[in-house]
Amino acid sequence: MKKIGVMTSGGDAPGMNAALRAIVRNGIYRGIEVYAFQHGFQGLINRKFSRMQRGSVADIIQRGGTILQTARCEEFKTEEGRAKAGKNLRDLGISGLIIIGGDGSFRGGELLQKEQGIEVVGVPATIDNDIGGTDFCIGFDTAVNTVIDAVNKIRDTATSHERIFVVEIMGRERGFLALYAGLAAGAESILIPERPTSLKDICEKLEHGFKRGKKHSIIMVAEGVGGDFYTNRDLRNTPAFALSEAIRDTMGHETRVIVLGHLQRGGAPSARDRILASRMGAFAVDLLCEGKSGVMTGMVHEKMVATPIKKALEQEPEINEEILQLSHILSL
Numbered sequence: 001m002k003k004i005g006v007m008t009s010g011g012d013a014p015g016m017n018a019a020l021r022a023i024v025r026n027g028i029y030r031g032i033e034v035y036a037f038q039h040g041f042q043g044l045i046n047r048k049f050s051r052m053q054r055g056s057v058a059d060i061i062q063r064g065g066t067i068l069q070t071a072r073c074e075e076f077k078t079e080e081g082r083a084k085a086g087k088n089l090r091d092l093g094i095s096g097l098i099i100i101g102g103d104g105s106f107r108g109g110e111l112l113q114k115e116q117g118i119e120v121v122g123v124p125a126t127i128d129n130d131i132g133g134t135d136f137c138i139g140f141d142t143a144v145n146t147v148i149d150a151v152n153k154i155r156d157t158a159t160s161h162e163r164i165f166v167v168e169i170m171g172r173e174r175g176f177l178a179l180y181a182g183l184a185a186g187a188e189s190i191l192i193p194e195r196p197t198s199l200k201d202i203c204e205k206l207e208h209g210f211k212r213g214k215k216h217s218i219i220m221v222a223e224g225v226g227g228d229f230y231t232n233r234d235l236r237n238t239p240a241f242a243l244s245e246a247i248r249d250t251m252g253h254e255t256r257v258i259v260l261g262h263l264q265r266g267g268a269p270s271a272r273d274r275i276l277a278s279r280m281g282a283f284a285v286d287l288l289c290e291g292k293s294g295v296m297t298g299m300v301h302e303k304m305v306a307t308p309i310k311k312a313l314e315q316e317p318e319i320n321e322e323i324l325q326l327s328h329i330l331s332l
């Protein structure tokens with residue numbers, strides 16, 4: 001393989017730049033020309049690219065977001081869009097493409113390989129950590145640290161004012177971020193989409209805490225959690241606001257709501273994410289050089305592994321029951 005392409009796609013995640021840096025530099029080290037496409041799949045269709053040199057990725061390992069920028073591209077969801085992308089890559093002599101992104105981007109990549117014969121390798125980067133075939137995705141560790149940092153600050157006020165805080169965490173489908181950040185931040189309750197919780201259970205836990213002298217409480221709620229505490233009284237009826245109102249109506253306690261929102265996606269990548277991104281990025285190039293494609297890089301038990309994209313997409317990662325149980329025991 002003489003020329004490869006690289007792009008970032010879908011939601012951004014801290015560490016995407018570190019992965020790009022590793023791809024470019026390992027590619028050049030192996031005598032390959034590396035072309036970076038901007039705005040995800042849109043850049044493949046519009047031929048927005050530049051040839052990368054070692055210096056093109058200088059000073060980016062510590063930067064959040066992605067210097068290539070990312071986009072959602074509807075046109076790529078059509079066969080014609082993918083044909084344009086395939087033709088552009090072939091015209092440039094690029095036969096392999098590394099996609100740094102999430103599951104949606106990998107679905108697109110799989111189709112590009114199947115229909116257009118471009119060899120694709122995926123590098124999983126998402127703060128949701130919701131992709132199979134790897135223990136962790138790039139960006140997750142940084143997001144956990146960001147949430148912990150925010151909760152540390154909230155805890156200062158919660159303790160001083162003896163208040164209940166309901167903190168809403170990103171995660172529409174999966175609760176990995178809320179679970180890991182909740183355990184690390186010492187949250188009293190963690191509500192995740194995988195385990196709908198009843199208002200009765202939440203109130204009983206709060207009551208139990210008050211009885212043994214607890215004066216404050218932090219409840220971490222993933223965006224997509226289900227439960228019986230939703231009402232339609234308020235337009236702001238996100239889980240955190242809904243739960244806050246329900247606790248007030250049931251127990252008479254005032255609560256404060258914090259929705260962390262997009263600040264969870266930004267920031268300088270943590271050491272773990274920089275190392276993971278560097279390893280995965282370099283490994284993705286190695287895979288293409290070895291003629292392996294249609295695969296996604298992963299880290300399983302600290303080792304680099306390649307999993308067929310199809311299999312990784314089918315394997316729903318499981319919530320770690322031990323961590324869930326532990327977070328409950330430690331917060332009683």
Ligand code: ADP
Pocket residue numbers: 009010011040041071072073074075076077078101102103104105106107108109111126
């Ligand atoms: P993520 O990669 O973070 O999961 P998205 O799901 O938004 O993000 O996907 C990013 C882009 O990947 C989409 O804008 C689209 O261009 C492409 N894509 C997603 N799903 C498909 C699909 N089923 N077929 C073709 N392309 C897709």
